[in-house]
Amino acid sequence: MSAQPILQAINLEKAYGNVIALNGSSLELFPGEVLAVVGDNGAGKSTLIKCLSGAEVPDTGEIFLEGNQVHFAKPQDGRGAGVETVYQSLAVAPALDIAANLYLGRELRKPGLVGKVFRTLDNGAMKSASKNHIADLGISTIQNISQAVETLSGGQRQAVAVARASAFSSKVIILDEPTAALGVRESNQVLKMIERLRDRGLPVILISHNMPQVFEVADRIQIQRLGKRAAVVTPKTHDMNQVVAIMTGALTVDEKDQTFKPVR
Amino acid sequence: MTKSAAELEFSHQSEKQSLAGRIQVALHKYPTLSPALVLVISLGVFWFLNPNFKDPFNLSLVLQQVAVVGSIAIGQTIIILTAGIDLSCGAIAIFASMVMAKLAFENHVPVALSFIIGLAVGTGAGAFNGFLVTKVKLPPFIVTLGTFNVFTAFTLLFAKGRTVRDTEVDPFLLTLGKVIHIGAFNVTYGVLVMIAMYLILAYALRYTAWGRHVYATGDDIEAARLAGIQTNRVLMSVYLVAGFIFAMTAWIIIGRVNAASPNSGQDLNLDSITAVVIGGTSLFGGRGRIIGSLIGAVIVGVFRDGLTLAGLDPYYQTLAVGILIISAVTIDQWIRKARK
Numbered sequence: 001m002s003a004q005p006i007l008q009a010i011n012l013e014k015a016y017g018n019v020i021a022l023n024g025s026s027l028e029l030f031p032g033e034v035l036a037v038v039g040d041n042g043a044g045k046s047t048l049i050k051c052l053s054g055a056e057v058p059d060t061g062e063i064f065l066e067g068n069q070v071h072f073a074k075p076q077d078g079r080g081a082g083v084e085t086v087y088q089s090l091a092v093a094p095a096l097d098i099a100a101n102l103y104l105g106r107e108l109r110k111p112g113l114v115g116k117v118f119r120t121l122d123n124g125a126m127k128s129a130s131k132n133h134i135a136d137l138g139i140s141t142i143q144n145i146s147q148a149v150e151t152l153s154g155g156q157r158q159a160v161a162v163a164r165a166s167a168f169s170s171k172v173i174i175l176d177e178p179t180a181a182l183g184v185r186e187s188n189q190v191l192k193m194i195e196r197l198r199d200r201g202l203p204v205i206l207i208s209h210n211m212p213q214v215f216e217v218a219d220r221i222q223i224q225r226l227g228k229r230a231a232v233v234t235p236k237t238h239d240m241n242q243v244v245a246i247m248t249g250a251l252t253v254d255e256k257d258q259t260f261k262p263v264r
Numbered sequence: 265m266t267k268s269a270a271e272l273e274f275s276h277q278s279e280k281q282s283l284a285g286r287i288q289v290a291l292h293k294y295p296t297l298s299p300a301l302v303l304v305i306s307l308g309v310f311w312f313l314n315p316n317f318k319d320p321f322n323l324s325l326v327l328q329q330v331a332v333v334g335s336i337a338i339g340q341t342i343i344i345l346t347a348g349i350d351l352s353c354g355a356i357a358i359f360a361s362m363v364m365a366k367l368a369f370e371n372h373v374p375v376a377l378s379f380i381i382g383l384a385v386g387t388g389a390g391a392f393n394g395f396l397v398t399k400v401k402l403p404p405f406i407v408t409l410g411t412f413n414v415f416t417a418f419t420l421l422f423a424k425g426r427t428v429r430d431t432e433v434d435p436f437l438l439t440l441g442k443v444i445h446i447g448a449f450n451v452t453y454g455v456l457v458m459i460a461m462y463l464i465l466a467y468a469l470r471y472t473a474w475g476r477h478v479y480a481t482g483d484d485i486e487a488a489r490l491a492g493i494q495t496n497r498v499l500m501s502v503y504l505v506a507g508f509i510f511a512m513t514a515w516i517i518i519g520r521v522n523a524a525s526p527n528s529g530q531d532l533n534l535d536s537i538t539a540v541v542i543g544g545t546s547l548f549g550g551r552g553r554i555i556g557s558l559i560g561a562v563i564v565g566v567f568r569d570g571l572t573l574a575g576l577d578p579y580y581q582t583l584a585v586g587i588l589i590i591s592a593v594t595i596d597q598w599i600r601k602a603r604k
Contacts, residue, residue, distance in 0.1 A: 076492055091490035093480040095550045100476055105492030107473035119472045148293075 003261060004067060006031050006203055007052065007083070007172050012061035014047050021047040022058065023227035027205075029172060030262035034194060034204045036214040039224030040247050045207050048224065049174050052205070053085040054078030065171065084169030088177045090161040094150035098142065099123070099130040101149050102164045133167040134159070136200075137193050155186025162193055166202065173197060174205045179213060191217050211240045219263050223247055234259045292599045295544040296556040299592070302542075303563050310570030317573050320448035326565040331454040332520055334561035335513040336536040337543075338461050339390075339506030341557045342469070344540050346482040346502050347549025348404035352393060353510050354532025355415035358525075360386035360514035362419050364437055365428040365524030375434040383511045389415055390507015397503065398496040412533065423526040430522040441519025454516040459558075461509060466554050478502060483550030538585060539564060542592045546600070563588065 005028040014022040022044045029035050039045045050056035052063065054072030063070050065081055072078040078085070092101045108122045108129075109115035115122065131145050142156055149157055158178055165173050175194065179187040187210075194217050197204055208214050214221060215235045223230045223246045231246050231253040238246075238253075245251035291297055310317045317323075336353050343350045364382035367373040373381070389411070396407040430438075440454035469475035477498045480488040489495045518524050543560030545552025567588070568581045 075490065079492060087490050089487065089490070091487040093483040093487055093491070093550070095483045096476065096480060101491075104476070104480055104488070107476060109473070118467075119474070121471050121473060121476070123471075 003030075005029055005064075006066055007205075008064040009048070009052060010062045010064075012048065012051050012058040012063070014051060014056060014058045020227055022051070022061075024061070025224065025227060025229050027052070027222060027229070028260065029203050029205060030264075031203055032198060032201050033219040033262055033264050034198050034206055034217050036206045036208060036218035036221045037224060038208065038211070038214055038221060038243065038247065039230075043224040043247070044227040045224050046176070047227075049085070049176060049205060049207055052078070052172075053083055053174055055085070079168070082169055082171035083174065084165035084172070085174040086158075086161045086165045086176060086178060088180060090157055092149050092157060092161055092164075095148055097146045097148050098134070098152075098160055099127045099145050101160055102126070102130045102133060102167060104164075106168070129167075130163075133163045137163050137166065137196055153186065154182050155189050158182060158186070158190055159193065162190070162197075166197055166200075169202065172203055172205065174207075176207045177209065178206070179208065179210060187213065211243065214243075215240060220259055225249060232258045232260055234263055236263075288599060288601070291595065295546075295551060295599070296553045296559060297544075298595055299542055299544050299556050299559045299563060302588075303559050303566065306563060306566050306570065310566065310574065313570065314573040314575075317570055321450065322569065322573070324450040326562070326569045327449075327455050328452050328520070329569070330561045330565040331452065331458050331516055332513060333532065333535045333539055333564070334558055335454075335458045335461060335516055336510060336532050337539040337557040337561050338458075338465055338554065339509035339513075340533075340536040341540050341543075341545055341552065341554045342465065342478060342502050343404065343506050344482075344537075344545055344547060345469075345478050345549060345552060346499055347485070347547075348397065348482075348499075348502075349408065349537065349547070350393065350404065350503075350506060351408040351533045352389070352412040352415055353408075353506070353536055354529040355412045355419065356386050356389040356507060356510040357513045357517060357532060358529040359389065359415045359419045359422075360511040361517050361524045362423045362428070362526055364514060365433050365518060366423060368434040368437065369428050369432045375436045378434075379437065379515070382514060383508065386511020386514060387504055387507040390503045390505070390510065391500070393507070394500040394503030398499050408533075419526045425526060427523055427525040427527075433518060433523060437515065437518045437524075438522065439519060440516050441522060452519065454519050457512065457516060461512065462554060462558050465505075465509075469554055474498070474501065479550050481550075535564070536561075538589055541596075542588050544592070544596070546596050547593070548600075551600075560592075 007029040009027040011024045011026055012022050013024055025044060025048055037045050047056060051058045054075045054077045057073060070081055093104060103126045108126050110120045110122045114120045127145050134142055137159060149160055178190050182190065191213060194204055194206065206218065218235060220232055220234050221243060222232045223243060225247060237259060242251060246253060336357060340350055340353055360382045363385045364379050367378035367381060368375045393407055393411055396402050397404050440457055441452055443450045443452050469478060477493045480493055481495045481498045485495050539561035540557045541547065542563055543556030545556055564585055567584045571581050571584060
């Protein structure tokens, strides 16, 4: 597999007033891998992914997408470049149906004059495409695409948010704590979804607090500490206790024992 | 083990759904169902109480009386759908009506021009509300409570407290008060304009991306923003469109009262909110259908007319409207519990 990262961040710095959230943090995401980003509260996980998705602009540092430098000023920029983010709050409209939520903000209009002059939505096309996206992720529990999102369970809602991101992200998908609000069974469904995305060749950045889940799906684990990248390891080279020790600063890993190259 | 146990519990819950639960879900899915039922039942009851009620002449009268509130309620609905509220709607309409009538009569501006200026003033007033909501970030209730007074003052200052009387109003501005006969019914052009506006807005809300964004913004503004909707632009457009609708209503008002009076329309804000709420639109935003507001306005008209024909003291009309509002909001709260 090529050693060219699909998404690369170099020495990102970001301060909010006197608080330094990112203090020269880097990240490489390779094609077809799941990269977990873990760290204690305030370690800079959220700020890091916000910079990558365009929700925040780093003070200094560079971001490259497929080798080309990018400057995302707002979430729409990142999305336009093929980087989709599933926020912890999911960002779905509860009263709208699944198809409407999948296409929220990028609705399809009917072809021809009807769409141009009367701006009529092409609900049929959006519904059938939504059905395919949901089926692609292997979510069988959602039967009716015209169901309002608020009638869905937490896991199903998560599935809708992930389906939306995966349907439109051509390059990278970022998931922020996708299982934080879910039960065991629903969490497993989401993990399966992540594996399916990876199998389709879409690289995933997974932010999570849940070590067992991280060790289950991640190819590589980036540990953030005090706004910096403390280490990059794999579930094969290190165990959970070691990762937690790195998180808290009790353990440091020599550069040569880290995994900066793709393992898949 | 755990999986099958969880599934068992799940299926058990869905089987347990009672009749009340199913009604709750149905109302949740079709918010206009309950106002439509109320309308049908009240029509039947008032017909039973006084056979004159069903007379086409009487029913036409109800529609004519409803035209003004029904039109204002269109603008009010789209604002309430974004989880806002507009207390200045009536003041905007009266302001626009005075601008139209007075410019044409006293300042000898060509009537077409004064009409367009009136529309622009109404739209501009809506835009001012929108500016305060989106840019200064004030709550819509406070914004429109303030501008309600501001626009009322503008109207009185501009009109110097004087009414433009029926003989003074330009005939063009009275057009919407003219009656046309459709079968046994006499409807004014104002009623037809109102219905046309309902159809246009119903289409825009249901079949365009703009409408979907209005619902999404009212439902959860932060989620809508993260999903890539420019919520400030949506809100601004809603207040603009509402301002234009209020200005169109100004035209209907002049035709209806055969004059332009700066002292009328004080209750239009609360009456329009009443129609919207009885029509099943949630004051919390993101939920409701615009046609419900028309039904809501007609329900109020039917109650007022029907109770009068039934020979009851007019005070009971007000009582009935109060009970309708409380019932409608109670149902809305109950329906909202259907969300998991």
